Structures are given as structure tokens and as C-alpha cells.
Amino acid sequence: MITIKVLRFDPEKDEKPYYKEYEIEKTEQMKVLDALTAINDKYNENISFRSSCRAGQCGSCSLKINGSGALACKSEINDGDIIEPLDLPIIKDLIVNREIYDDKAASMDLELNIPESNRLNLDLKPEELEDTKKVRTCIECYSCLSSCPVVKDFGDEYAGPYFMRYLSKFEFDPRNDNERLNQIIEEGVYDCTSCRKCEEVCPKNIKIYGKAIEKLRSIITNNDLGPLDAHKNINRMVRETNRSVSYPKEGLSFIEEVNKDKDPSKKSKYALFTGCMVDYRLQKVGHALLDVLKANDIDIDVPEGQVCCGSPLIRTGQTDLIQNLVDTNKEVFKDYDTVVTICAGCGATLKNDHPEYGSNLNVQDISEFLVDKLDVSKMKELDKTVTWHDPCHLARGQNIREEPRRILNMIPGLKFNEMDNPAKCCGAGGGVKSAKPEIAMTLAKDRVNEIKETDAEAVISICPFCQRNIQDALDEEGLENIHVINLIELLQEAYAE
């Protein structure tokens, strides 16, 4: 027997929507659609919902399962699931009025603009249509729009993933002119935080961020209409220094500090990819890692000559320097078995983007690397209550969710309380923190509301950008007593003598 909650609303009877719980017998691999039918049969309830093909092809059955858009006909039902309509005006129960999006699509004049000069060029090779094909399989379920954290609060400003994908379908077609690029900017292409929630919920596995939004930003740059001013500085910094942030005002960089007294004859099979933030700004996180590794008798090299992974450039559509960065890092790390990253964004970039530029290093996030190597007997008790924030570039970018939790649960005395939605975007990514600070702050405040519910005195994470953004929101909400701490610094505390 399983219990599920369904949001009910009949505008003729109810003042507002309400949740109702139902118990049903779960059959093997029962889908949400089957469960709704079973509820109606068992309770004579007449819950209204849409479906047609029952095969994941028509998109009509989309709704929200535990807050994320999904197809009812393809998603298995589980005990405790909460079923709600998409974030659109409710007609009845799970049926929503999709006119807002249908009308918007109609008003956007969404069709190929083939200039006169291209009209006779119908002789296209299949590979020339490869990019547009990757974003053409949408079944218009709108799950991505109901799951996008930016659309939720900034729907007037950001058209959202569905429309970005729609626009990209034309932009990637070689016959199309580029007359639509200003429209794409106006529809908010720079508002996306690169959280990839849209990709996670898309039933057709369309890489809406990576294959549509990021590429659109790149086309905009190549046509001299972008990037935004706030992003131009990153390009200048990397071009001049190979780093996306400025050299430390005092002291040495982390890599210089670590290598100044190092015996060059001692070589480890592991190498640390520091990323720009740990090398130039958060050296203390790098030193914390070295303390943790030392406590566990693990040697690691921190090779000189390594450069920015290119993440802030790729995310903002500035790809001119990437090949050079990839080639440099490939050469620096070529003799190591494992390259360990300590920043979720760097790890996701090395794993997901660098192979497209010809580099296939064996990369592990620090949580993956450490989880089976930590000596728990050497840890001391930490009398703290903490919660964990999943960085988007770790949870969705690298599919790593369990390892950090396993590490937290190893620390004696530590009380770990989960948030309701620990993997919800904090708003810092995709160049949004620097270019659209109001979006970043609004999303981070949403995180703060969940953090408060956990009674945690510290939020643990493993991404410098999430850490900074969430701390900014905590401070702005007067919660300076709650600190955002890097997982590695928490471990350093657990291993401190």
C-alpha cells in the first residue's frame, strides 16, 4: 500500500486548491497515470487529468511530481509522492490552461527566416543540421518551464528553457539569418543560471542548457551582440593571466605557496586541479584539503602551469580561448592517474566540456575521491547541526549526490538535517551572479527559507559560487550566525588535533 497526495481544485466548488491523501495498492512499475486512475476507481473521486498517447509522445500528461515537471505516463509512482499541476492557471485538478505559453509562442513568429540569397541553397548536408536536430524533439510538455527556478520568480523577464530551445532550433539552422539575436537577448538568454533542472526533467533528454542556451550565447558573442558587460572582464582576465580572478593582493597564490618548498622528485599519482578561486582567492580551502589528505596519509601534487578550466567563459558564451586552456591543462595533467577537483563548476567543465575539445582526463570531484579513503577513527566529534546544499554543477553536472552525504554522515557527533529541496539552484551560476544580481539574490533567499527550516548552524557545500551567494543572502536576511562552510573545511575541523 502506498500513500500519495494530490492537489485538488474544482473552481465551481473550492475557494482554493487543497491537498488530499489517498492510499492505493502499488502494482509493479506502476506509473503516476495508473495511480491516478486507480484512485478514481477506488475512491470514485473523478480527479481530472489529461493524457492521450500514454507513451511519452504527446506531452499532454505533464504535471509536477514532488515539485518537478514530469510525464505522468512515464514516471513511476512512489510512496509519499506529491502530485500537483504544472505552474499554470488551474482549470480543474491537474488540468491547466496552457494558453499563456501557446499565445506567447504564436506571438514570437517562430519560423525559419531564410534570406533571399539562401533560398536556393536546399542542398544541405546532414551534418550541417546536426545542432538543430538535437533540440528539435520537444513534445511541448512544458515540464521545463514549470521546473525552472528563474521562470518561477522572473517569468516576465525570462521566457524560459522551452522558448530558448525553440529559438535555438532556428538559430542553429544554417539557412536562417541571424536577425533574431536581439529578440533572444530580450527574451532573457542571459537570465539562465545554468542549473540544468530543465535538462533533468525533459522527457526527451534535450540538453536545453548545454545544447541550446549556451550555444545561443556563443552565437550572440560571435555576432558582436554579447557578452554582457559584466562578463567581458572574465575574458580579459583569462586572456591576460590564464585566471578568471585577479592575483592575490597579498602573499602568493596557493599553487606557488605549496610548491615553493616541494621536493620535485616526489611524485604522486593524484593531482589537484585547484580552479581559479582556490588558487587566487580561497587558499584556505586548498590548505584545508592538504591537512585532510595528510591526516589520511594521501599524497597529492598541485602542478604548476595549470590554468582556468574555462567554465565562466563557456557558460557566458565566450569560447575563443577555450581550446588553448584545454590544451594547456591536458599537457600539465597528462601523467597523472586521477585529477581531483575541488570546485563543482571546474569538475563539471573538465568532465563534460573538455572532451569536446579533445581532453579526456580521469577527473574526480573531491567528494568522490575521498569518500572511500577517509579514516573515520581519526576524526573527532563535531557538535554541530548542518545541512547540505547540492551545487547544480555537482548534482546535475556530475551526478554526485550521495558521496558528500556519506562523508557528512561519517563525522562523529555531526547532526545532518536535509532541506526539503537540497538540489534547488541558489542562483549564482551561468554568469547570473555578476550580471543579474537580483535574480541571484532572489533564488538564494529561497534557499535561505529552506535552510532556516532545518535549524542548521552551518550550510555545507562544495562550490565557491554557491557558498558566496548563499552567504550573501543569509547576511542580507540578518542570519549572519549561519555560516556556509566548504565540506573540506568541515573535514579539516574534524581532523584537527
Ligand code: FES
Ligand atoms: S500521455 Fe502522451 S506523453 Fe504522456
